[in-house]
Amino acid sequence: DQQVKQNSPSLSVQEGRISILNCDYTNSMFDYFLWYKKYPAEGPTFLISISSIKDKNEDGRFTVFLNKSAKHLSLHIVPSQPGDSAVYFCAASEKTGANNLFFGTGTRLTVIP
Amino acid sequence: NAGVTQTPKFQVLKTGQSMTLQCAQDMNHNSMYWYRQDPGMGLRLIYYSASEGTTDKGEVPNGYNVSRLNKREFSLRLESAAPSQTSVYFCASSRDSQANQPQHFGDGTRLSIL
Numbered sequence: 361d362q363q364v365k366q367n368s369p370s371l372s373v374q375e376g377r378i379s380i381l382n383c384d385y386t387n388s389m390f391d392y393f394l395w396y397k398k399y400p401a402e403g404p405t406f407l408i409s410i411s412s413i414k415d416k417n418e419d420g421r422f423t424v425f426l427n428k429s430a431k432h433l434s435l436h437i438v439p440s441q442p443g444d445s446a447v448y449f450c451a452a453s454e455k456t457g458a459n460n461l462f463f464g465t466g467t468r469l470t471v472i473p
Numbered sequence: 474n475a476g477v478t479q480t481p482k483f484q485v486l487k488t489g490q491s492m493t494l495q496c497a498q499d500m501n502h503n504s505m506y507w508y509r510q511d512p513g514m515g516l517r518l519i520y521y522s523a524s525e526g527t528t529d530k531g532e533v534p535n536g537y538n539v540s541r542l543n544k545r546e547f548s549l550r551l552e553s554a555a556p557s558q559t560s561v562y563f564c565a566s567s568r569d570s571q572a573n574q575p576q577h578f579g580d581g582t583r584l585s586i587l
Contacts (some may be wrong), residue, residue: 364515378520389567392572403477403578405515407529411573449515459504459523461576463515 363387364452366464374472381467383450386431390452394461395424398447406418406434407448427471440471475499477579484587486554494549494582496564502577505547505571507529507539509560510581516563522547525569540558554586 361468369458381395391412395464410417410433414415417424437444450464454464480495496528503524508516508531520530520539527540536558537548547566553560561583565576 362515366515369581393574401580403565403580406575406577409573409575451515455572458505459567459570459572459574459576460518460521462532464519465515465559466514467555 361386362465363390364450364462364464366450366467368467369465370468370470372472373440374468375442376439379435379444379469379471380470381435381437381448381450383433383435383464384431384450385433387452387454387455387462388431390462391455392453393424393426393433393437394451394453395422396449396451396463397444398449399465404449436447437469440469442471442473445469477564477566477577479562479579479582481582482573482580483583485587486551488556490552490554490586492554492584494562494564494584495546496548496553497546498564498566498577499545500524500566500577501543501544502566502568504567504574505541505566506564506565506576507537507547507549507557508563509533510563511560519549519562534536535576554584559585559586560564560584 394409451461507519524539567574
């Protein structure tokens with residue numbers, strides 16, 4: 361049973377516009393959330409994270425929003441650049457402290473020049 | 474600055490053969506992990522090692538064994554490979570096992586079992 365869900369397999373956005381990637385989760389024990397970016401034939405690369413005690417975290421062009429009541433988080437990329445084209449994975453970990461990540465199935469973002 | 478190194482990058486096995494996937498990190502991290510990624514699915518945790526000398530099962534441990542050889546190295550062994558184990562395997566490491574420590578991934582091993 362998939363505890364972290366990314367319902368949009370793909371997203372296309374024009375260069376310079378905003379990209380919004382969504383993620384839903386079912387496990388109320390999750391308290392730390394991360395976004396990873398993955399290029400073909402490479403491993404995932406950490407992008408940004410957020411703790412459950414926050415509702416927003418920003419790092420340059422990347423902002424993650426967390427809505428705990430809806431069990432929903434989103435990643436905003438503004439402005440989008442062609443180099444952002446990749447697969448984005450949402451991941452979550454529980455409060456137990458073992459840092460075991462549960463991943464979504466990924467969203468392939470294509471930024472059109 | 475290698476980070477996490479996985480060997481081999483590609484491997485083809487026959488059903489029933491055994492194989493060990495190697496992983497080494499040079500970041501002095503305490504915790505290491507093995508994941509598998511199948512088409513249309515996210516990464517799933519196979520085994521992890523919170524610190525040198527300890528290993529624990531993850532979400533999908535059946536058919537695998539692991540060894541934390543030292544602080545740097547964490548290997549994954551398939552004793553009798555099955556076609557269902559065809560996947561891309563990723564090794565990762567983090568400073569420690571706290572949830573706020575991002576995991577750093579290797580580039581993966583693509584394993585096909587015929």
